[in-house]
Each structure stands twice: as C-alpha cells, then as structure tokens.
Amino acid sequence: MYPIMLKIEQKRVLIVGGGKVATQKIDKLLEQNANVCVVSPTITDTLHNYVLNGQIQWINRTFKQEDTKDAFLVIAATNNRSVNELVKKSCSEGQLINVVDAPETSDFYNMAVVERGELKIAISTEGASPTLARKIKRDLIEVFDDGYEDYLRFLLKARKKIKETVHDEERKNYLLNEIMYDFYRKNEVERERFLENIN
Numbered sequence: 001m002y003p004i005m006l007k008i009e010q011k012r013v014l015i016v017g018g019g020k021v022a023t024q025k026i027d028k029l030l031e032q033n034a035n036v037c038v039v040s041p042t043i044t045d046t047l048h049n050y051v052l053n054g055q056i057q058w059i060n061r062t063f064k065q066e067d068t069k070d071a072f073l074v075i076a077a078t079n080n081r082s083v084n085e086l087v088k089k090s091c092s093e094g095q096l097i098n099v100v101d102a103p104e105t106s107d108f109y110n111m112a113v114v115e116r117g118e119l120k121i122a123i124s125t126e127g128a129s130p131t132l133a134r135k136i137k138r139d140l141i142e143v144f145d146d147g148y149e150d151y152l153r154f155l156l157k158a159r160k161k162i163k164e165t166v167h168d169e170e171r172k173n174y175l176l177n178e179i180m181y182d183f184y185r186k187n188e189v190e191r192e193r194f195l196e197n198i199n
C-alpha cells in the first residue's frame with residue numbers, strides 16, 4: 001500500500017450506513033472539512049446532531065446503486081456484507097472506496113493518527129491489527145507531547161526566514177539542522193532568540 005496525505009476539503013464523500021463505525025469515520029472526515037453525505041435508514045445520535053447543525057447531508061433510506069455517482073471517496077459501512085459488496089460494485093474505477101468489513105476489496109485503509117498541529121503521525125498495520133495501530137498511537141501521544149505544535153510553528157517560521165535571508169549553502173544547512181535540537185523544542189525564549197538572530 002502506498003501512503004499519502006489526501007486533501008479532502010469540500011470533496012464529496014459518501015458513507016453508506018449510519019452506525020458506530022460510520023460515525024467514527026465521519027468524525028475524522030469532518031475534521032478535514034469534507035462534504036459528507038450519509039445514506040442510511042438509521043443514524044446514531046451523534047450523526048443526528050450533525051444533520052441538525054447542517055454539517056452533513058442525510059439521505060434517509062437504504063442504499064441505491066446510483067448513490068455513488070459524483071462521490072470522490074466512498075465508505076461502505078453497513079452491517080450487511082452483501083450491501084457493502086454492492087456499494088463496492090457500484091463504484092467506478094476512479095473512485096476511492098473503503099469497505100469496512102472487507103479490507104481485501106478496499107482501495108485504501110484508514111489510519112490511526114496522532115495530530116500535533118501540522119505534525120501528523122499516521123500508523124498502519126495494513127489491516128493485520130487495528131488494535132495495535134491504536135495502541136501504538138497511544139504510545140506516541142506520550143512521546144510527542146503538545147509542545148510539538150508550537151515547536152513546528154517555530155520550525156516553519158525559522159525555515160522560511162533562513163531560506164529568505166541566508167544565501168550561503170553551508171550556513172543554511174547548518175541552521176536548518178541546528179533547529180532540530182530539543183533545546184529549541186523545549187525553550188520558547190531560545191526560539192525567539194534564534195529567529196531574531198538569523199542573518
């Protein structure tokens with residue numbers, strides 16, 4: 001499997017089924033501002049709230065093959081294997097599909113993700129053990145604490161300024177490596193000082 005980051009903002013995502021698993025996937029899609037549409041005769045209370053708040057669209061009935069038309073990405077998340085298979089069959093070659101109970105027929109898997117601002121660490125076991133992926137995520141949450149969010153903002157600023165102001169290649173590389181020291185991650189005052197002294 002080929003790992004990438006996918007821009008999903010405003011893209012049409014169809015979720016078939018409105019249960020526990022659908023809700024878990026939709027939460028993550030909404031965080032990335034996807035345009036989510038759910039087809040299902042029943043939905044969870046959480047999804048109901050999203051409908052009331054205008055955050056998702058809900059088609060209140062069972063799946064029809066034409067529902068997949070116009071979707072960029074599709075998740076078949078019903079508790080009925082043959083319905084999920086039909087959803088997969090209804091997709092065209094170019095559509096990305098995830099079937100929650102049939103990894104072998106999916107184009108992509110969802111990953112366990114640790115987010116610290118711009119830093120995203122995604123874990124996959126390629127379907128072998130989603131629970132291990134979740135466990136590793138919990139371990140990484142401890143290692144990569146909240147501080148990484150500010151640190152990464154600093155790295156972005158510093159990198160930009162170094163590229164704009166330092167033209168000597170050797171010094172540029174020196175400075176880009178210098179900011180990797182934990183010292184800067186842990187100390188805001190040192191970060192400010194570093195930014196002021198770039199020349």
Ligand SMILES: C[C@@]1(CC(=O)O)c2cc3[nH]c(cc4nc(cc5[nH]c(cc(n2)[C@H]1CCC(=O)O)[C@@](C)(CC(=O)O)[C@@H]5CCC(=O)O)C(CC(=O)O)=C4CCC(=O)O)c(CCC(=O)O)c3CC(=O)O
Pocket residue numbers: 024025028098099100101102103108109110111112113123124125126127128129130131133134137
């Ligand atoms: C292939 C994949 C396809 C996909 O869903 O994309 C898939 C498939 C299946 N999951 C199943 C079960 C569970 N999945 C979880 C949890 C997560 N599952 C996720 C991803 C993936 N799950 C993809 C591979 C990821 C990888 O391997 O790295 C995570 C990481 C991300 C996410 O869902 O967003 C998220 C944790 C996120 C977090 O904590 O951050 C739990 C635990 C829990 O819910 O607490 C259980 C119950 C325990 C168990 O069964 O192990 C079953 C059996 C269903 C059944 O028996 O009926 C199948 C189907 C099969 O294996 O055939």
Ligand SMILES: NC(=O)C1=CN([C@@H]2O[C@H](COP(=O)(O)OP(=O)(O)OC[C@H]3O[C@@H](n4cnc5c(N)ncnc54)[C@H](O)[C@@H]3O)[C@@H](O)[C@H]2O)C=CC1
Pocket residue numbers: 016017018019020021022039040041042043044061062063077078079080083099100101130
């Ligand atoms: N990939 C993953 O991460 C995981 C996958 N699973 C699998 O996910 C599946 C769904 O699990 P849950 O969400 O817990 O089930 P659930 O019972 O909570 O929800 C099923 C949903 O599918 C809807 N549905 C049923 N027939 C439909 C149809 N013809 N058209 C549209 N919607 C329909 C139901 O109305 C309900 O909203 C299970 O088969 C399970 O094996 C379970 C755990 C994790």
